[in-house]
Amino acid sequence: MSPATSKERFLIKNGTRLTPVHISQIAYFYTRDKFQYIKTCDNKDLIIDKHLDEIEGRVESKTFFRVNRQFIINYHHIDKIHTWFNGKLKVFVQPASHDDIIVSRLKTADFKKWLGE
Secondary structure, three states: OOOOOOOOEEEEEOOEEEEEHHHHHEEEEEEEOEEEEEEEEOEEEEEEEEOOHHHHOOOOOOOOOEOOOEEEEEEEHEEEEEEOOHHOEEEEEEEOOOOOOOEHHHHHHHHHHHHOO
16 A cells, blocks of 8 residues: 555544554554454554454555464564474564464565565
8 A cells, every 4th residue: 555545543442432543553453353453562452443454455565564364564563584384484573472473375475575585
């Protein structure tokens, strides 16, 4: 998505309160137990009422990458990457995720290209 049309912030509902979260404060988006979350740079898990498919289309592709069905990660929060089984990659992020972040074999080439290889 082009920078001109990407979102700069997401609105989080917490009871009757609405809290804006700036895109620079987002380490990654993830889904778990049928809920979608934002993991913030300061390690908070915030529920967001948008599906990852919708989020993927609204964030800047230079900064965020959809590595699998569960995660959209921010380039600036990748800690390290290990080769994994059968041509897959395992990504470690900061703050750490609850679940392993595995890049599928089919997405590995695009992911490496996105990283700048």
